[in-house]
Amino acid sequence: MNTSFQLHDFVGGIHPTDNKVQSTNTPISFAGIPSKLILPLTQHIGTQSKPLVSPGDTVLKGQLIAEAQGFISANLHAPTSGTISAIEARPVAHQSGLSDICIEITPDNNDTWVERTRITDYKKCDATQLINAIQAAGITGMGGAGFPSHVKVSADPAQINTLIINAAECEPYITSDDMLIQERAQDVISGIHVLAHILEPKNILIGIEDNKPKAADALIEAIEKDADTPDIQVVIIPTKYPSGGEKQLIQILTGKEVPAGGLPSELGIVCHNLGTAYAVHNAVIKGEPLISRITTITGNACAQPQNYEVLIGTPVEHLLNISNTDIEKTSRLVMGGPMMGFTLDQIQTPIIKASNCIIAATKQELPDPAMEQACIRCGMCTEVCPAQLLPQQLYWFSKSSNLEQAEAHNIADCIECGACSYVCPSNIPLVQYYRFAKGEIKQTNEDKKKSDRAKIRFETRLARQEREQAEKDAKRAARAEAAAKKQAEKKAAAAANPEGAVEKKIPTADLQLLQKKFDATKAAVAKSKDKIAALEASESPDTDKIELLKGALEKAQTKMKDAAKAMAEAKKAEKATSTANADKGDPNSPERLKNKLELAQSRLTTAQTRLDEAKAENSDKVAALETAVANQKQRVQDALKALDESIQQTNQQNTTEIKVDTEALKQKVLAAQTRVDKASERLNMAKEQNLETVGALQTGLEKQQAKLDEAKATLASATLEDAK
Amino acid sequence: MSDIFIAVGALVVLSLIFGAVLGFAAIRFKVEGNPLVEQIDALLPQTQCGQCSYPGCSPYAEAIANGEEGINKCPPGGESTIQAIADLLGVEPEPLDAEHGTEKESAMVAVIREDECIGCTKCIQACPVDAILGAAKQMHTVIESECTGCDLCLDPCPVDCIDMLPINGGLPAWHWDKPGQIIATDATNNANEGKAA
Numbered sequence: 001m002n003t004s005f006q007l008h009d010f011v012g013g014i015h016p017t018d019n020k021v022q023s024t025n026t027p028i029s030f031a032g033i034p035s036k037l038i039l040p041l042t043q044h045i046g047t048q049s050k051p052l053v054s055p056g057d058t059v060l061k062g063q064l065i066a067e068a069q070g071f072i073s074a075n076l077h078a079p080t081s082g083t084i085s086a087i088e089a090r091p092v093a094h095q096s097g098l099s100d101i102c103i104e105i106t107p108d109n110n111d112t113w114v115e116r117t118r119i120t121d122y123k124k125c126d127a128t129q130l131i132n133a134i135q136a137a138g139i140t141g142m143g144g145a146g147f148p149s150h151v152k153v154s155a156d157p158a159q160i161n162t163l164i165i166n167a168a169e170c171e172p173y174i175t176s177d178d179m180l181i182q183e184r185a186q187d188v189i190s191g192i193h194v195l196a197h198i199l200e201p202k203n204i205l206i207g208i209e210d211n212k213p214k215a216a217d218a219l220i221e222a223i224e225k226d227a228d229t230p231d232i233q234v235v236i237i238p239t240k241y242p243s244g245g246e247k248q249l250i251q252i253l254t255g256k257e258v259p260a261g262g263l264p265s266e267l268g269i270v271c272h273n274l275g276t277a278y279a280v281h282n283a284v285i286k287g288e289p290l291i292s293r294i295t296t297i298t299g300n301a302c303a304q305p306q307n308y309e310v311l312i313g314t315p316v317e318h319l320l321n322i323s324n325t326d327i328e329k330t331s332r333l334v335m336g337g338p339m340m341g342f343t344l345d346q347i348q349t350p351i352i353k354a355s356n357c358i359i360a361a362t363k364q365e366l367p368d369p370a371m372e373q374a375c376i377r378c379g380m381c382t383e384v385c386p387a388q389l390l391p392q393q394l395y396w397f398s399k400s401s402n403l404e405q406a407e408a409h410n411i412a413d414c415i416e417c418g419a420c421s422y423v424c425p426s427n428i429p430l431v432q433y434y435r436f437a438k439g440e441i442k443q444t445n446e447d448k449k450k451s452d453r454a455k456i457r458f459e460t461r462l463a464r465q466e467r468e469q470a471e472k473d474a475k476r477a478a479r480a481e482a483a484a485k486k487q488a489e490k491k492a493a494a495a496a497n498p499e500g501a502v503e504k505k506i507p508t509a510d511l512q513l514l515q516k517k518f519d520a521t522k523a524a525v526a527k528s529k530d531k532i533a534a535l536e537a538s539e540s541p542d543t544d545k546i547e548l549l550k551g552a553l554e555k556a557q558t559k560m561k562d563a564a565k566a567m568a569e570a571k572k573a574e575k576a577t578s579t580a581n582a583d584k585g586d587p588n589s590p591e592r593l594k595n596k597l598e599l600a601q602s603r604l605t606t607a608q609t610r611l612d613e614a615k616a617e618n619s620d621k622v623a624a625l626e627t628a629v630a631n632q633k634q635r636v637q638d639a640l641k642a643l644d645e646s647i648q649q650t651n652q653q654n655t656t657e658i659k660v661d662t663e664a665l666k667q668k669v670l671a672a673q674t675r676v677d678k679a680s681e682r683l684n685m686a687k688e689q690n691l692e693t694v695g696a697l698q699t700g701l702e703k704q705q706a707k708l709d710e711a712k713a714t715l716a717s718a719t720l721e722d723a724k
Numbered sequence: 725m726s727d728i729f730i731a732v733g734a735l736v737v738l739s740l741i742f743g744a745v746l747g748f749a750a751i752r753f754k755v756e757g758n759p760l761v762e763q764i765d766a767l768l769p770q771t772q773c774g775q776c777s778y779p780g781c782s783p784y785a786e787a788i789a790n791g792e793e794g795i796n797k798c799p800p801g802g803e804s805t806i807q808a809i810a811d812l813l814g815v816e817p818e819p820l821d822a823e824h825g826t827e828k829e830s831a832m833v834a835v836i837r838e839d840e841c842i843g844c845t846k847c848i849q850a851c852p853v854d855a856i857l858g859a860a861k862q863m864h865t866v867i868e869s870e871c872t873g874c875d876l877c878l879d880p881c882p883v884d885c886i887d888m889l890p891i892n893g894g895l896p897a898w899h900w901d902k903p904g905q906i907i908a909t910d911a912t913n914n915a916n917e918g919k920a921a
């Protein structure tokens with residue numbers, strides 16, 4: 001089957017000792033249920049999933065416990081039944097050694113399954129249904145990176161012509177795929193069928209290195225047994241690290257190079273890990289989500305190196321225990337392979353979906369890196385680089401933090417395979433430098449994005465402030481204009497009405513205001529007085545408080561006094577203005593003269609009464625009073641004369657005024673008449689009911705009658721004069 | 725004699741043609757604004773904090789472009805910004821002017837202790853990038869992703885309920901440090917220097 005296949009090669013690569021035999025002599029065994037399972041919420045590339053359970057909840061095996069957030073994210077299921085004991089930050093399987101949110105399950109050891117829904121005949125399902133099943137099962141790439149698998153299978157089938165299953169397993173030590181194929185080749189092939197049904201590729205290739213002959217044979221046998229197999233080709237490739245790199249495998253099998261920064265799908269190729277195919281089989285055919293995986297435990301410190309079927313979330317410590325690993329002898333505990341893996345600091349770190357290998361290495365096996373020497377520009381790194389980069393140039397740029405140049409030399413295409421570090425005679429940790437530079441570049445790009453956003457926000461804010469200022473200015477200008485207009489109108493009005501009506505109004509307004517103020521202070525004084533009284537009356541008078549209140553009272557009182565003063569002044573001022581205004585009028589007008597006359601008459605009457613009193617008492621003041629009365633009489637006479645003269649004058653001047661006068665008098669008569677009528681009515685009523693008020697009402701009526709007569713008389717005289 | 729006239733005429737015609745082409749190019753390919761100011765502005769951190777004594781980054785960029793101001797007055801940008809501007813302008817980088825402040829260890833973000841916020845809106849008015857959300861007498865909060873860590877909201881807060889905290893992006897923001905190991909030759913050099921001193 002594989003004889004006719006035209007193999008290609010990729011540039012570079014190395015041949016490290018593969019150390020695989022140690023772990024392939026024992027069959028896969030189940031690692032058992034540990035006392036605690038720790039499930040990080042981020043086991044994949046993409047958004048962290050959202051927990052659906054809370055501490056104390058009981059869960060069944062296969063139950064969804066955290067939900068994917070968005071498309072590039074993955075579901076998480078309970079690997080066994082038990083209780084959620086915590087959701088908190090724990091050290092996770094990550095290069096940083098940092099902690100992240102994890103769900104901790106305490107298993108009940110019953111391993112009770114949740115109800116499973118399996119797809120009996122996947123061939124009758126359309127792609128969407130199968131993709132949904134893969135998504136629901138929380139399957140991520142099992143090779144190391146952990147990219148959600150449903151995203152990869154969602155490629156448009158029309159553009160896909162080749163499906164590549166990556167079984168190269170090129171890194172030393174790791175044998176999990178090898179053993180998986182040897183023992184469960186049928187299931188793997190079944191998973192590949194499901195993937196093929198979704199993607200409808202023309203070719204299906206399984207790439208496997210020639211150091212795994214047993215696995216290759218098992219695959220070929222399984223394919224031959226399977227009757228309705230579409231054309232699956234097992235391609236045995238020469239062992240060379242890193243042939244298992246996605247881009248490298250594609251190049252070996254098809255001769256095509258994935259463009260820098262591009263994806264295999266641009267070439268019509270989709271590449272899946274073999275472990276992923278097995279997980280797809282479990283999800284679709286058996287209805288079991290991704291809750292366990294095959295992990296290699298190896299290294300010289302490990303007494304029984306072998307592959308285990310491990311529940312996701314099992315602490316590494318548990319695996320070390322069951323494989324009789326001597327922790328004392330372990331100098332470095334590596335998760336992943338020796339080339340691309342990372343050192344674990346804590347043995348409680350859990351196995352995640354992408355953990356394919358644990359190496360418990362002794363000091364001799366993986367010695368501490370030797371002292372870094374200066375680069376001798378030997379060019380060996382360039383020779384082995386599978387991505388055809390210039391590692392020593394990248395090294396210089398990374399070391400001097402010259403990120404622009406590093407980017408220009410395509411550092412982004414470095415797959416961090418570590419081949420360059422492996423061959424470097426100067427022991428330079430080249431990959432570490434690239435990882436640092438890549439991180440810095442990412443950070444710088446993010447900072448740049450943020451600062452661009454800040455700039456836009458700042459400028460938008462400035463523009464907004466300017467606009468608001470302009471609006472405010474416009475409003476102010478409009479208001480000022482309106483005020484000026486009003487002022488002008490007022491001035492015009494004042495010019496037309498020189499009596500100074502405007503000025504007169506102001507003091508009254510002031511006066512009202514002052515009155516209000518005065519009232520308020522008065523109320524305040526009263527209140528504080530009440531308070532003091534109440535406090536003093538209370539059983540335990542708080543002297544401090546009373547003092548305080550007294551102080552306040554004094555203040556209020558002075559305020560009140562001030563207010564009263566201000567009010568008095570204002571009143572005076574008002575009077576002054578009003579008299580001033582009145583004085584401006586004609587002092588000889590008939591009204592004024594009449595007022596004068598009345599004043600004189602009233603004074604005369606008082607003087608007269610005083611004189612009478614004095615006479616009755618035989619007082620010695622009589623003589624003085626008599627002269628005063630005489631004087632007063634004289635004044636009344638004078639006033640009367642002045643009034644007569646003035647009336648005659650005005651009559652001559654203006655007859656219409658009198659007309660108005662007669663009109664007014666007529667009205668007065670009428671009003672008096674109605675009043676008299678009303679009074680007599682009331683009197684009659686009182687008389688009928690025999691009330692006590694009869695006497696009073698009688699006098700009231702008489703008075704009203706007198707007034708009416710008087711009014712009538714004046715009217716008659718006025719009309720008479722008018723007639724003249 | 726006529727040769728001279730032909731030559732002069734040809735030159736006149738040529739100069740007119742080139743003049744027209746250049747004049748057209750000057751109008752057609754006119755660069756809006758001052759490109760140098762924009763280039764400098766692009767290098768500044770856009771924190772808009774005013775520590776450089778200018779009301780924002782672009783006025784400072786303008787002052788640098790006009791040669792009115794040194795390139796070492798921006799503390800948030802620090803040494804790397806000074807280096808970048810020095811490269812751009814072809815001048816010697818200077819150490820950061822300590823008068824304007826010092827470079828912070830890590831990026832900061834403002835966080836309002838929300839139960840203490842009295843809703844006075846003073847911080848909103850101070851924030852140069854509108855990164856604070858709130859309304860009068862309502863609790864306020866900082867939009868973390870938009871905050872530039874400029875400190876300008878701290879002073880106006882009457883109840884001092886705003887803290888500046890270092891940004892902790894957690895796992896997604898983590899990246900490797902530069903390998904700390906000094907190379908062997910460096911080690912021997914240092915040892916020699918040590919001996920010499």
Ligand code: SF4
Pocket residue numbers: 381384385386387388389390391413414415416417418419420421430431434
């Ligand atoms: S680590 Fe990067 S630079 Fe080094 S050999 Fe691999 S791909 Fe090339």
Ligand code: SF4
Pocket residue numbers: 374375376377378379380381382391392395420423424425426427428430
């Ligand atoms: S292999 Fe090491 S010493 Fe040789 S050129 Fe590359 S980095 Fe320099």
Ligand code: SF4
Pocket residue numbers: 768769770771772773774775776777778779780781782784797798799800801
């Ligand atoms: S000091 Fe720097 S960040 Fe702050 S406003 Fe000035 S240029 Fe911008």
Ligand code: SF4
Pocket residue numbers: 833834850851852853854855856866870871872873874875876877878
């Ligand atoms: S929230 Fe405070 S520190 Fe952040 S940008 Fe606004 S004013 Fe500056």
